[in-house]
């Protein structure tokens with residue numbers, strides 16, 4: 314292949330949704346218009362169709378729509394009857410919502426360190442964190458790659474724990490041939506616009522193979538009401554809007570193609586980094602052989618303490634990047650009373666200092682990727698010369 318890198322970088326956005334939405338604009342507007350004309354704005358036929366399509370896509374018996382990924386996590390724990398006195402194990406390196414769902418229910422969130430290669434929950438650390446109060450584990454499939462589910466589910470079976478998969482970044486990801494969200498007891502998905510399957514606003518989904526959990530989840534998302542004004546459970550209002558379902562039904566048809574584009578972009582980054590001689594200055598994301606990575610994020614590590622200055626140089630050249638996540642959850646101000654100090658989760662803390670997400674969205678061009686690599690190459694060349 315041609316591995317020439319660009320020296321005068323062209324600007325590259327971290328994410329450009331307009332490139333995906335442009336060609337779908339008329340189709341999406343027609344669907345929204347149809348929902349407006351129907352007057353059915355909450356649940357209804359578009360939601361039924363979307364739930365059936367997601368159950369099929371995720372290889373589960375049931376899929377239950379809700380208002381967001383954050384609330385899917387909350388509903389999953391409510392369905393598992395998690396409350397005060399219970400402990401739930403969560404990786405310390407994830408988005409805030411994974412942990413806040415636990416705290417919101419009055420239960421104790423127990424943070425556990427990650428595996429440095431995948432950034433996912435380390436099953437050995439999970440085993441050490443089990444107590445008689447442990448009720449559930451929430452493995453997160455971070456950046457689009459599944460956690461070590463065999464080992465985690467094995468621990469779950471030994472201690473009769475609920476396994477709730479946070480698959481917000483991982484729709485379509487696979488672990489040993491099984492889809493994310495179909496492996497644990499409940500799968501949680503987000504359709505926030507930056508996810509691989511993004512809505513025109515907030516939306517979420519729960520997947521499960523259990524008839525009993527599906528029934529509870531469907532009740533809990535609608536105030537536990539069945540029939541109207543008769544409340545079987547104390548639930549919440551977390552339904553999915555028909556407009557979101559109508560938009561998502563259209564976008565789901567393009568998900569496999571856009572996941573292939575993300576994968577192609579990841580492969581091309583690997584080739585370009587190698588050709589630019591940068592494979593030792595930084596470490597590239599590692600794909601485990603047991604699964605299918607869906608590349609919601611392409612996250613490199615810069616182990617030399619230069620992450621922030623590299624990021625600044627990229628920003629000055631109008632190349633979008635992000636840090637997922639700069640502060641591990643056990644060190645967040647709101648969890649200070651839990652008593653985890655600096656040094657208690659060393660691998661999460663190192664990740665927070667070293668990770669940098671590069672643009673990986675499906676429509677990213679070859680020229681844009683060369684621009685990203687060129688700018689990173691210039692940075693390391695300049696720092697070598699200065700040294």
Ligand SMILES: *Cc1c(COP(=O)(O)O)cnc(C)c1O
Pocket residue numbers: 381382383384407408410411453479481482502503504505515516517
């Ligand atoms: C996005 C995300 C969520 C929350 O989803 P929302 O739809 O934004 O509420 C939860 N967990 C992870 C890992 C996420 O990336």
